[in-house]
Amino acid sequence: MTNMREVNFEKPSFEDWKEAAIVALKGKPFESLFTKTIEGITLQPLYTSESLLDEVDGKLEQQISTIRSMKADGAFGVAQEAFGDTIEDVVAQSKDAILRGNEFVTIGKVNFAWDKDALQQLATLLSDHPFRINVADRAVLGVFDYVENKDQFGYIQSSDMISLPEFPNVRTVNAYTLDAHYSGATSTQELAIALAQTADLLKNSSFEELEHKFFASFAIDTHFFMAVAKIRAFRLLWKAFASAYGVTSPLPVKIVAETSLRSYSKLDVYVNLLRAGNEAFSAVIGGADVLTVHPHNIITAPTNQSVRIARNTALVIKEESHVTKVMDPAGGSYFIETLTHELVENAWAYFLEIEEAGGYLAAQAKIEKDLDASWAERLSNVQTRKTVLVGTNNYADATEQVPTESFVDVNRLATSFENLRTAFKEQPMTTAILTFGTLKSTKPRTDFVNGVLATAGLVPEITEPTADIEVAKDYLKNTTADYVVIVATDEDAMMIVEQLIAVKSPQTIVDVAGKFNTDWTAKGLNGYVYAGINVFEKLSAVHASTKEVLK
Template identity: 50%
Template sequence: MSMNMKEIEFQTASYEQWKEEAIKALKGKPFESLFTKTIENITLDPLYTEESLIEKLGEQLEKQVSTIRSLTKQTSFTVAQQIAGNDAASFFANIEDSLSRGNEMITINSPIAFDWSEQDSEKLASYLSENSFKFIVASAEDAVLDVFKYIDEAKRKDVVGYIVSPETIELANYPNVRTFCANTIPFHNDGANAVQELAIALAQAAKLANTVEDFKAFEQKFFVQFAVDTQFFAEVAKLRAFKVLWKAFASAFGNEASAVPVVVETSVRSFSKYDVYVNLLRAGNEAFSAAIGGADVITVHPHDALTGVTGQSVRIARNVSLVTKEESHVTNVIDPSGGSYFIESLTADYVKEAWALFLEIEIAGGLEAYDINAHIEEVYATRMKQVETRKHSLIGTNIYANPQDGVATSENAQFAGVKRLAIPFENLRATYAQTGIKAAILTFGELKNYKPRADFVQGFFATAGIVAYQTAGFQTIEDATTWLASADYDYVVVAATDEDTKAIIPALLENKKQTAVLDAAGKYKEEEAAWTAAGLNGFIYAGQNIARKLSDVVMSVKGVQQ
């Protein structure tokens, strides 16, 4: 007799039962090791249940969900491909091409790379009469803004768009152009965490709202701009949390909140100049989380955006948005992640922490008085430490790096100032390419015994663009010392088991050349003092600060060769 799978019911396990099984699986490790601290200092639980969520939020859960859904402008998002060009002809050709291939919003990061003429303004005006836009400008004097003089007065009420500027742009008779912007991207690019970005958005909004008597008139001209990073669930929760915070913000001004546009760009903070196709995976991940989080406008930066885009990379970036929009089905419903125990809990945590930080900023007298940059610098330092010790993985950069990978020498000025996490490793590669240090791995014993350490060291070297020569496993101490005494390498790392390493290091130190730097793979606390006194440079091990260690190696090699 066949059984209908739809009729099968599985017994529900309680949290306590799950915890009991988890403790068994941990084999002696503490249960608390399953809890994770985020960069915002929020604790993530190993398991979220309906009971735990209701216990945490109670009636607030329903209010949170309904607020997010009522303050979402639309279920779908607008594709905002950034347009660039080296001259007017290529610039307008790129506008035309992008619009014909699925772009829905003319997005320009100004200043333009060429001299902007009246004819260019007139031509752009014809596009703005038919298409929405987003302009990012440095000031009210930006030449691109001349376009608004050339739009027919009868059509101005139909022009829809956003202007991102450090100072609010005054634009009369354009009721549907939003010019009040809370732009968190510069802070994001300096390393800010999600809670800081949310609080900054509110602080900027408060400053802007206080310049206008009518809050509703302000709200009609306001939008927020976020960069979305690779922390998938965190970014979904961040965008959702903003909507809850906006309701509280409007209420503080004595108003019912209306849905304000959430304008999003994919972050380049995690982008690397090496292994650039991993940037494509990052951007795709970011765009998808933005769509789930309820972004209204999404700009996807091409995978080679750091050095200069190509027609192919622009097309791929645009298709990331189009595939997300047309084929993922996430835009078919409002708030696709709504009801997820984890996402709802994290959203609530962000709301609570961001509102508290916003109040701190306001009490201090605003962002400048609070010195938000000093607090962001602390978070950035933590991020860098996590990357340099591999607590946070940057695929293709600090782990699984391709040492043969080349890099473009050009620099895209738009992203030159971003405090990217890959920069220390890019600098390491440049340093090692310049110094030409020759590295080797001295292996000892059986292949199966030394291979894990040798592979680890090769991966360590790869982050600096080095392919180290690796010996076959020496079977005797005499063979190993003979090789080291004559080997023409600047830097050698011994990779063997703890027992074998302890057996051969003293002999190797007696026989190595003065001009060679020798390290051991692993941690040897008891032997460390004696070995270093005898001439060992140091150690390579998991959890170490890779960037600092490899920089120190350069100095050590230079020191013995002088």
């Protein structure tokens, strides 16, 4: 009998794996395994040590050591936001949060004016605890007239230049990328914009003066590995950026991260919990120094419970995942190291484009145009369901109502579907799915069409499958439904569509499920419903047509 300890397995090469993959694809091209991201980066189906070393030109150890040297020691700080209608609410929430594991007094959206009394109460908090203030209202900066502990540590997050010379440990120089993020920015664009903002700041300051007060702030989106790579890439870029100013040994750069609301939805709101958890974990693996997790219902109105869940999301990662016990959890990953390198190269190239256009402020027209294009691509991907927002543009609960409340207002990809659902509620219509054939042959397309209609809050009547064309004609002739989708196999559809639309009522809008070369629209068919269609545009057009019919 063979001694198992003496058995050796031959290491397959990439070409061996590729050949096996081609066989498994059964005729599909090997290139179908490649995915191109919105950053223009092509994700490979397999990464190897050889491909990684080729990508980084053999400088993998240098890349990893640079990332680690640019990260300050210690685990990330939990910075859960406090909200309130009064300063007393904010103070009470903040004190309770500190007792329950929060490490930074963090001011979220408030519904009161920052008068002298509010500023003095906040100042007492800031004197005792580290803090992060996102400046939505510059009046809050008046708090520093009352803060007694001048040595307290904190971050002032703002797109404007802030100066607090009496507080040496408060970081006020911020590469603020949140506005760009909510305008649709890719990871490449965010990284480049952060550098361009800093370059503009350095026109009136030295690098050595700036780095003691500097930090970068990023929103972390749901693309897990891209988010990890984005944070790691900024540390590489910071070292290169410092070198351009003659600084060979810059201080570790601080990065403040928060979960993104760009993919949050008012619909199926608990899915936002999953999005936030995904984003938070990627931020920590990437190496964020401070993390804020937004509550799952912050779009409508956060509650004490949702704030606690958000805070505990960060605490579970910190205390139970053990990820903070590793200096660089993603270091050495063939995939993430490659992605990090590609982001660095692309971001540096885009940064140079901005500089050639005169710098961040001078290049606003160019940046705005590029961000508009990115947002349009993101929105198109959601509306065609290339990007899935679970519970909103796919797997939606058709009976759910869109909440009318709005607590925060940022660009979100789900907004178009929320508005579509509201429009159908205000102008109701009845829908039906007419199935022709057997249950087995029609069910996949029936489920698909039903899912499409659910995104607008429509619950269709679904007929029993029939193979009798007269029964189908009779149904379509007598139905009171405003909108009917015919479901059949391609072969059956070619035989029945013209017969069915010939007998339909002029008031009934009829589509057919599937993508056909035959054009039946001239004979009364409204159009087609198929995978890859812009669902939002299709249903918006149906809604508009229904309104015209009902006039």
